Amino acid sequence: MKDKFILTAALDYFSSVSTREIVEKLESNEERGLSNEEAALRIKEFGKNTIESKKHKHFLVELLSHFKSPLVLILTVAAVISYSLGETINASIILFIIVVSIAIDFYQERDARNAAEKLKQSVKSKAQIIRDNVQIEVFHEEICLGDIIMLSAGKIVPADARLLFAKDFFVNQSSLTGESFPAEKKSDVTNIDKPNLPDLSNIVFMGSSIISGIAKAIVVKTGAATEFGKIAANLIQPETETDFSKGIKEFGYLIMKVTIVLVLFIFLINAVLKHDLLESFMFSLAVAVGLTPELLPMIMAITMSKGSAHMAKKGVIVKRLSSIPSFGSMEVLCTDKTGTITEDKIHLVKYVDKEGNNSEYLLLLAYLNSFYQTGIKNPLDDAVVSFQKVDINNYIKKDEIPFDFVRKRMSVVVTYQNRNILICKGAPEEIFKSCLINDQDKVAANKQYEMLSNDGFRVLAIATKETGADEIFTKEDECEMELKGFIAFLDPPKMDAYEMIAALNTIGVEVKIITGDNLLVTQKVCEQIGLTVKGFMQGHEVNDITDEALQRRVKDVTIFTRFSPEQKNRIIMSLKKHHHAVGYMGDGINDAPSLKTADIGISVNSATDVTKDAADIILTQKDLMVLKEGILEGRKTFGNTMKYILMDLSSNFGNMFSVAAATMFLPFLPMLPVQILINNFLYDTSQVTIPTDNVDESYIKKPQRWNLKMIYSFMFIFGLTSSIFDLLTFYLLYKYFSVDEAQFRTGWFMESLATQILVVFIIRTRLVPFKQSNPGKKLVMSVLFCLAIGWLLPYLPFAPRIGFDKLPGQVILFIIAIVAIYLFTAEFVKRFIYHRFLKNVAS
Ligand SMILES: Nc1ncnc2c1ncn2[C@@H]1O[C@H](COP(=O)(O)OP(=O)(O)OP(=O)(O)O)[C@@H](O)[C@H]1O
Numbered sequence: 118m119k120d121k122f123i124l125t126a127a128l129d130y131f132s133s134v135s136t137r138e139i140v141e142k143l144e145s146n147e148e149r150g151l152s153n154e155e156a157a158l159r160i161k162e163f164g165k166n167t168i169e170s171k172k173h174k175h176f177l178v179e180l181l182s183h184f185k186s187p188l189v190l191i192l193t194v195a196a197v198i199s200y201s202l203g204e205t206i207n208a209s210i211i212l213f214i215i216v217v218s219i220a221i222d223f224y225q226e227r228d229a230r231n232a233a234e235k236l237k238q239s240v241k242s243k244a245q246i247i248r249d250n251v252q253i254e255v256f257h258e259e260i261c262l263g264d265i266i267m268l269s270a271g272k273i274v275p276a277d278a279r280l281l282f283a284k285d286f287f288v289n290q291s292s293l294t295g296e297s298f299p300a301e302k303k304s305d306v307t308n309i310d311k312p313n314l315p316d317l318s319n320i321v322f323m324g325s326s327i328i329s330g331i332a333k334a335i336v337v338k339t340g341a342a343t344e345f346g347k348i349a350a351n352l353i354q355p356e357t358e359t360d361f362s363k364g365i366k367e368f369g370y371l372i373m374k375v376t377i378v379l380v381l382f383i384f385l386i387n388a389v390l391k392h393d394l395l396e397s398f399m400f401s402l403a404v405a406v407g408l409t410p411e412l413l414p415m416i417m418a419i420t421m422s423k424g425s426a427h428m429a430k431k432g433v434i435v436k437r438l439s440s441i442p443s444f445g446s447m448e449v450l451c452t453d454k455t456g457t458i459t460e461d462k463i464h465l466v467k468y469v470d471k472e473g474n475n476s477e478y479l480l481l482l483a484y485l486n487s488f489y490q491t492g493i494k495n496p497l498d499d500a501v502v503s504f505q506k507v508d509i510n511n512y513i514k515k516d517e518i519p520f521d522f523v524r525k526r527m528s529v530v531v532t533y534q535n536r537n538i539l540i541c542k543g544a545p546e547e548i549f550k551s552c553l554i555n556d557q558d559k560v561a562a563n564k565q566y567e568m569l570s571n572d573g574f575r576v577l578a579i580a581t582k583e584t585g586a587d588e589i590f591t592k593e594d595e596c597e598m599e600l601k602g603f604i605a606f607l608d609p610p611k612m613d614a615y616e617m618i619a620a621l622n623t624i625g626v627e628v629k630i631i632t633g634d635n636l637l638v639t640q641k642v643c644e645q646i647g648l649t650v651k652g653f654m655q656g657h658e659v660n661d662i663t664d665e666a667l668q669r670r671v672k673d674v675t676i677f678t679r680f681s682p683e684q685k686n687r688i689i690m691s692l693k694k695h696h697h698a699v700g701y702m703g704d705g706i707n708d709a710p711s712l713k714t715a716d717i718g719i720s721v722n723s724a725t726d727v728t729k730d731a732a733d734i735i736l737t738q739k740d741l742m743v744l745k746e747g748i749l750e751g752r753k754t755f756g757n758t759m760k761y762i763l764m765d766l767s768s769n770f771g772n773m774f775s776v777a778a779a780t781m782f783l784p785f786l787p788m789l790p791v792q793i794l795i796n797n798f799l800y801d802t803s804q805v806t807i808p809t810d811n812v813d814e815s816y817i818k819k820p821q822r823w824n825l826k827m828i829y830s831f832m833f834i835f836g837l838t839s840s841i842f843d844l845l846t847f848y849l850l851y852k853y854f855s856v857d858e859a860q861f862r863t864g865w866f867m868e869s870l871a872t873q874i875l876v877v878f879i880i881r882t883r884l885v886p887f888k889q890s891n892p893g894k895k896l897v898m899s900v901l902f903c904l905a906i907g908w909l910l911p912y913l914p915f916a917p918r919i920g921f922d923k924l925p926g927q928v929i930l931f932i933i934a935i936v937a938i939y940l941f942t943a944e945f946v947k948r949f950i951y952h953r954f955l956k957n958v959a960s
């Protein structure tokens with residue numbers, strides 16, 4: 118751009134000069150837009166229109182970042198020490214372990230992430246822009262300075278832009294300015310000294326949502342230079358911590374504490390008793406590596422990405438991977454009514470005057486209101502407009518006052534024979550409030566309304582008022598109106614809603630409805646879909662009730678009616694106090710806050726951008742049954758991650774515990790550091806396939822949740838059992854078979870590897886292994902493969918150089934026997950734990 122000033126100019130400047138000047142300086146064209154070449158050049162020069170500073174990391178940078186993990190650092194230290202001591206073989210083995218671990222980690226995680234990214238793309242918001250004289254749709258990030266954008270209701274503003282033209286254009290810019298009501302925007306030049314953001318009435322800001330109207334604008338700031346970009350760090354809320362992520366964190370701390378204590382203990386004992394500091398140090402390092410659940414991040418990444426791929430096939434797109442386990446733990450699902458539980462097509466069936474007589478005039482009023490309104494596409498107005506064509510030639514639109522969820526009504530002002538008429542339609546309760554109406558008429562009107570609602574109709578009231586010749590109308594003009602009558606809609610439940618409610622019931626998810634509609638209609642719908650109503654609550658009741666009282670109340674309420682977006686949000690927050698994971702499903706702009714607050718926000722692909730943006734999960738198909746599949750998939754993810762954690766705690770942990778005990782009694786190290794590392798490496802590799810494992814049918818029948826009690830009991834009871842067997846092995850090898858050091862280590866290596874790896878078949882299920890529950894093929898293969906390598910290792914030519922020695926046949930038989938007895942014992946210990954401690958836990 119020739120004029121460099123324009124790149125750094127403040128928004129005040131763009132607000133205060135003519136649109137012609139701006140278009141000129143930005144070298145754009147109001148009609149034709151930028152050329153595609155020019156746009157490409159600008160994106161190259163100024164970067165993409167995104168506020169994420171994270172650029173796509175280079176392959177190498179990403180690879181190197183894996184070296185930062187403490188575990189790899191420990192291993193590297195161990196390799197260097199080994200090398201400097203002249204133990205080249207040991208050093209090469211450790212190096213090999215480092216390289217292979219990083220390679221596995223890197224590829225698996227990269228794969229998982231790429232797959233997830235691709236899916237996300239398919240539900241990302243797009244904007245309408247003009248380039249080379251054609252209107253096209255592009256992702257927000259592809260927008261550049263000088264682009265001409267077309268804005269309409271329901272869209273998100275993609276960048277800071279100056280309006281060139283606007284009609285009845287209202288935006289919600291509360292995240293930037295804090296104003297809770299929609300702000301009207303016009304293209305006129307402003308002339309305010311030192312304006313604040315809300316004063317810039319001809320500028321729209323990135324991230325605002327458009328409530329009504331249409332506009333054309335030119336982009337003046339993109340990416341980090343936008344107002345949104347400047348405060349993005351504060352606006353992007355930290356990811357709400359889910360039950361699962363909290364659990365994982367707790368688990369991490371637990372492991373860390375145990376590791377520190379155990380490793381220090383081992384180091385001190387060794388240093389004091391055996392006086393070889395360096396060897397003790399290496400040994401402690403190896404134990405630390407053995408204890409670390411190094412695969413956990415990878416296992417989680419793979420299980421979740423596999424889960425999201427499965428869900429995508431069924432039409433469920435996961436935007437935020439970490440919401441998958443929450444999906445599996447979801448105990449309550451709150452949903453709005455229209456479009457989710459009911460068909461997204463509503464039909465107009467009645468138009469009656471106050472007395473309940475059919476009235477063509479009422480249809481005309483309704484039609485004028487719906488036809489001329491430019492708010493977010495909504496089923497009610499669609500139904501009126503598509504009902505029947507009405508001749509409105511003599512009525513010219515003058516203005517409109519857009520809908521909001523507090524007023525629950527909207528108005529259009531038309532000019533007819535030189536008179537201005539305001540036509541307002543909305544929730545009857547709200548309309549009555551702003552009408553001039555005597556008590557007798559009010560009773561009659563309420564009766565009409567009730568009758569229609571009782572029949573299961575969705576009802577709107579219509580009122581009018583003759584107004585002066587004002588140019589601008591605001592919501593204050595909606596007063597002293599005259600009630601004209603009602604329109605009624607049929608809003609039938611979706612075909613599969615009944616089935617869905619039943620299905621969710623069988624898998625332990627409770628459904629609640631939170632709607633802006635009234636009680637009678639909602640009760641009718643519940644009847645039709647077979648939802649048992651425990652109790653109900655009305656929106657206004659929420660306003661003067663404390664959080665504590667609300668929390669007590671929500672448990673026993675199934676339907677919440679006449680709820681505003683803020684009130685919906687409060688219910689979600691209260692429910693979160695009771696339940697481990699609360700889901701919310703909705704498709705309207707009014708559902709966005711609740712979608713964010715809930716642990717799992719679910720929306721549909723046809724929803725507005727604002728709504729989809731707030732959701733974690735998007736259903737791409739109309740059919741509701743996919744929801745059940747998604748929940749089950751979430752539970753599988755939960756289950757497989759849990760398996761890894763339980764494995765790590767019980768067997769791995771038990772082994773390291775034995776090491777600690779053994780160092781006190783044995784005159785030599787029970788296993789050499791490098792042997793421990795190999796052992797741990799083989800164990801880990803065998804577990805890489807856990808994400809592909811089958812999950813028991815009975816396990817996914819109930820919501821899963823993080824259970825610290827179970828984790829602790831597994832850790833102690835299993836750890837102890839495996840240690841007892843280890844110590845028994847030590848004793849017999851040392852005293853009974855009187856093998857030498859090398860053979861002792863070989864024997865223990867084989868025993869500990871086999872017990873550690875094979876116990877996965879027992880821990881992976883609560884049922885009887887192989888009889889009632891079969892492991893996945895890949896898991897069986899990886900386990901057997903790693904076991905075979907481990908058991909063959911002592912017989913390879915270089916084995917003596919890493920301290921292994923062949924074992925006599927009878928010792929091998931003894932080890933096989935010990936392993937078999939251990940596995941049987943483990944099976945009984947498992948049953949004991951589930952029986953004793955976890956009676957109420959899902960199987
Ligand atoms: N386009 C409209 N014109 C007039 N009034 C409307 C319009 N849309 C909604 N209303 C009124 O506002 C109320 C709340 O809006 P809406 O029903 O969309 O809320 P909701 O919580 O999304 O409900 P639902 O569960 O049915 O989706 C409606 O019951 C209706 O009375």
Ligand SMILES: [Mg+2]
Binds near residue numbers: 453454455456704705
């Ligand atoms: Mg809705």
